[in-house]
Amino acid sequence: MKKYYHIYSDGATGNGLFESTADFIAAMNRIAICAATCGIEILAFVFEDTHVHFIIYPRFK
Secondary structure, three states, rough: OOEEEEEEEEOOOOOOOOOHHHHHHHHHHHHHHHHHHOOOEEEEEEEEOOEEEEEEEEEEO
């Protein structure tokens, strides 16, 4: 049985996640590297102004 997970950050502080386009691009690259390194498949994600959501499938061996 496959288990999928909804991972999200708390956006209650109201602070924006990214100060610039460069910050956004850096975050996208880091997320891709972390997913590949940790063996996690990111099925869907969304960056909102104050928080993020991921639907992931861990590929544990």
